Amino acid sequence: MTADSFPLERTSRPLPDDERSAILADPGFGKHFTDHMATAQWTPDAGWHARGVGPLEPFTLHPSAAVLHYAQEIFEGLKAYRHADGSVWLFRPEANARRFARSARRLTLPELPEEDFLDSVAALVRADAAWVPAGGGEQSLYLRPFMIATEAFLGVRPAHEVRYCVIASPAATYFSSGAGGVTLWISTTYTRAAPGGTGEAKCGGNYATSLAAQLEAQAHGCDQVLYVDSAEHRWLEESGTMNIAVLTSAGELVTPPLGTILEGVTRDSVLALAADHGLTAVQRPISVDELAAGCADGTITEVFAIGTAAVITPITRFLGEGVDITVGDATAGKTTLALRKHVLDIQYGRAADPHGWLRRVV
Numbered sequence: 001m002t003a004d005s006f007p008l009e010r011t012s013r014p015l016p017d018d019e020r021s022a023i024l025a026d027p028g029f030g031k032h033f034t035d036h037m038a039t040a041q042w043t044p045d046a047g048w049h050a051r052g053v054g055p056l057e058p059f060t061l062h063p064s065a066a067v068l069h070y071a072q073e074i075f076e077g078l079k080a081y082r083h084a085d086g087s088v089w090l091f092r093p094e095a096n097a098r099r100f101a102r103s104a105r106r107l108t109l110p111e112l113p114e115e116d117f118l119d120s121v122a123a124l125v126r127a128d129a130a131w132v133p134a135g136g137g138e139q140s141l142y143l144r145p146f147m148i149a150t151e152a153f154l155g156v157r158p159a160h161e162v163r164y165c166v167i168a169s170p171a172a173t174y175f176s177s178g179a180g181g182v183t184l185w186i187s188t189t190y191t192r193a194a195p196g197g198t199g200e201a202k203c204g205g206n207y208a209t210s211l212a213a214q215l216e217a218q219a220h221g222c223d224q225v226l227y228v229d230s231a232e233h234r235w236l237e238e239s240g241t242m243n244i245a246v247l248t249s250a251g252e253l254v255t256p257p258l259g260t261i262l263e264g265v266t267r268d269s270v271l272a273l274a275a276d277h278g279l280t281a282v283q284r285p286i287s288v289d290e291l292a293a294g295c296a297d298g299t300i301t302e303v304f305a306i307g308t309a310a311v312i313t314p315i316t317r318f319l320g321e322g323v324d325i326t327v328g329d330a331t332a333g334k335t336t337l338a339l340r341k342h343v344l345d346i347q348y349g350r351a352a353d354p355h356g357w358l359r360r361v362v
């Protein structure tokens, strides 16, 4: 990954060191942003152009900009990790670049070449390297590439002016090892995706429509929603921002198949690591009935959610209309925590990386 294709214009007003240090001491999630952003623009005639990294600043958009009316928008989420020796690494950024291209195709946005995606992210991390939290803990620099339709017009058609941007935000641990698991609400009121829809794409619209389901989950005292399929309200799909998997007493790690869910980079990584934990990775539909029966008779031993933000989060209970399922003894499972540690250890350079997933940027 070279940064040359996204030349840096350094801000003349970076946040003072002491203020940045205070933020890094307690970054939270998505609350603070670094000094710079990477951008590029697209038109049908010029293709991708105006690449660069410059000061983080607000956009100016015409009030008729297509993204504001028709939600022609996609995004990604990945992290930069500082290792103990001070170096900074990305985890499988090519997988995010490819998913970004797939999302672009679904939203009829121009595909950003994989090289531009990787270069822009690397250039921003290098410009804001001081913002990558120290290694040793579980903090990271969260990176948010996104693409919006900026053309000013009213009418439903693909926009002819598009902007790509990457912003970065220091992120704290989402979940500390040993903490209890989360409770998910199985919503039958709302569904996230249907065949032929946008479930596989990472587009803002999917998240706008998820807010009502999330509030429904919270109203029932749950941490997050678990979506089931739209046709039968029977098959597990995924959580609000994470994929899910169950472990069985037969030594299987089972996760719902692709189709209407987001193809998670962490999900794919966990499937690849399953064998190291004596597990057979299986992708097949899991019904709510199977989940309830399996948790009751012990054939389902652990359940967890998988995603970049929280890595792996134990799920210890499910609630829904007429549904109350407790997983195991309602505490974080041993294998769940071992898988979680394994992924984190690779990301932070504490374990071998036999799959070659890490890319050094600093």
Ligand SMILES: Cc1ncc(COP(=O)(O)O)c(C=O)c1O
Pocket: 077, 238, 239, 240, 241, 242, 243, 262, 263, 264, 265, 266, 267, 306, 307, 308, 309
């Ligand atoms: C709906 C949804 N499912 C799953 C995931 C997990 O994907 P990843 O592991 O690539 O972060 C995310 C997060 O991006 C998500 O928003």
